[in-house]
Amino acid sequence: MTSMRARPPDAEPGGVTSRSLPIAEVAQRTGLSKDTLRYYEKAGLIEAVGRSSSGQRRYAASDLDWLAFLLRLRATGMSIADMRRFAELRRAGDVSVPDRIELLATHRDDVQRHIASLQGHLDALEAKIDHYQRLLAPQPETDQP
Amino acid sequence: MTSMRARPPDAEPGGVTSRSLPIAEVAQRTGLSKDTLRYYEKAGLIEAVGRSSSGQRRYAASDLDWLAFLLRLRATGMSIADMRRFAELRRAGDVSVPDRIELLATHRDDVQRHIASLQGHLDALEAKIDHYQRLLAPQPETDQP
DNA sequence: CTAGGAGTTGGAGCGCACTCCAGGTCAAGT
DNA sequence: ACTTGACCTGGAGTGCGCTCCAACTCCTAG
Numbered sequence: 023m024t025s026m027r028a029r030p031p032d033a034e035p036g037g038v039t040s041r042s043l044p045i046a047e048v049a050q051r052t053g054l055s056k057d058t059l060r061y062y063e064k065a066g067l068i069e070a071v072g073r074s075s076s077g078q079r080r081y082a083a084s085d086l087d088w089l090a091f092l093l094r095l096r097a098t099g100m101s102i103a104d105m106r107r108f109a110e111l112r113r114a115g116d117v118s119v120p121d122r123i124e125l126l127a128t129h130r131d132d133v134q135r136h137i138a139s140l141q142g143h144l145d146a147l148e149a150k151i152d153h154y155q156r157l158l159a160p161q162p163e164t165d166q167p
Numbered sequence: 168m169t170s171m172r173a174r175p176p177d178a179e180p181g182g183v184t185s186r187s188l189p190i191a192e193v194a195q196r197t198g199l200s201k202d203t204l205r206y207y208e209k210a211g212l213i214e215a216v217g218r219s220s221s222g223q224r225r226y227a228a229s230d231l232d233w234l235a236f237l238l239r240l241r242a243t244g245m246s247i248a249d250m251r252r253f254a255e256l257r258r259a260g261d262v263s264v265p266d267r268i269e270l271l272a273t274h275r276d277d278v279q280r281h282i283a284s285l286q287g288h289l290d291a292l293e294a295k296i297d298h299y300q301r302l303l304a305p306q307p308e309t310d311q312p
Numbered sequence: 313c314t315a316g317g318a319g320t321t322g323g324a325g326c327g328c329a330c331t332c333c334a335g336g337t338c339a340a341g342t
Numbered sequence: 343a344c345t346t347g348a349c350c351t352g353g354a355g356t357g358c359g360c361t362c363c364a365a366c367t368c369c370t371a372g
Contacts, residue, residue: 046348056349057331065329076338078349091295098288102329116302123299130292133285140282143243147275150236154268157261191318201319202361210359221368223319247359 042072042080052089066106067092069113098133187217187225197234204234211251212237214258243278 049056059079062068068088072080095105108125111118194201204224207213213233217225240250253270256263 044348055331058329060350061330074349076349078338094288094291098285098292119299119302123296123303126292126296126299130289130296133289133292137282137285137289140243140278140285143239144275144278144282146239147243147271147278151268151271151275154264154271157264158268189319200361203359205320206360219319219368221319223368 042074042082043086045079045081048081048086048089051086052093054089054093062089062092065102067102067109069109095129098129099136100129104129187219187227188231190224190226193226193231193234196231197238199234199238207234207237210247212247212254214254240274243274244281245274249274 043051045056045059048054049059052059054062059068063071063079068085071085072082074080092105095108104125108122111122111125188196190201190204193199194204197204199207204213208216213230216230217227219225237250240253249270253267256267256270
């Protein structure tokens with residue numbers, strides 16, 4: 023009960039904090055499950071996560087940044103397939119920057135349209151709610167004789 | 168080629184237009200597939216679509232209104248299960264109005280949060296695109312010697 | 313009478329994004 | 343030496359929202 027938490031077995035000497043995190047840490051920090059992290063790697067969204075001497079994943083800070091970006095894309099409705107396309111472009115190096123811009127700009131436009139559409143539907147929803155509320159409180163005036 | 172389109176076999180005498188439409192019409196007007204329309208009925212989202220004498224579905228104008236509303240709920244991310252809950256409340260009659268308000272208000276809040284979240288991610292996306300664009304056009308000033 | 317087209321049903325199949333499982337390795341603690 | 347727990351792999355399974363299929367019934371036109 024009083025024992026300390028196990029240190030990462032391959033903590034770098036002089037490492038500040040969070041260098042090469044094990045998968046459980048990354049899962050906790052990103053909110054993704056360990057399974058999903060492995061799945062994303064298999065799916066080609068993440069490449070070449072470092073490994074410890076015994077073959078366990080060790081995520082670098084840059085991996086976390088990349089994951090955070092992937093989460094953004096996911097939260098805005100991008101499919102795994104499109105995220106993989108972006109990841110591939112990234113791997114291709116600087117020459118792919120124009121393509122990356124295009125992919126992101128297209129996605130941005132999609133998101134903008136999506137927001138606009140949601141906003142429209144939201145207004146209609148509010149009208150519907152108002153309608154129902156007027157049904158509940160019929161005549162707020164003709165109440166006393 | 169000169170023959171007229173077949174009239175609905177059970178068109179009401181004196182029907183103005185669009186009374187009791189066959190499924191293909193409704194599919195076309197709503198953008199849903201015929202299969203999806205039948206699926207929604209099975210799933211309890213639509214109840215008691217009228218039938219012709221030979222057992223074919225005949226949608227009324229009120230069914231179209233209801234479908235339009237369902238499409239709104241769907242477009243804002245509501246699950247089939249929740250839409251069914253709403254449909255059940257509707258069937259229960261006026262006593263369910265408070266529950267319906269609550270369901271819709273909860274959903275409205277979800278949608279509002281979703282929009283806000285999308286908006287935040289959109290801003291970050293735009294920043295990312297800007298970043299990439301600055302990579303492409305390095306120094307717009309130190310160009311001539 | 314026959315053929316075609318639109319509709320019906322129950323149920324199987326699909327794509328997506330995970331999620332779970334069995335069986336195994338490894339390192340540390342007692 | 344043994345147990346424990348975190349991790350590994352390949353592959354199967356899940357839930358959602360459709361989508362497709364086969365076999366059938368009707369109605370109308372030629």
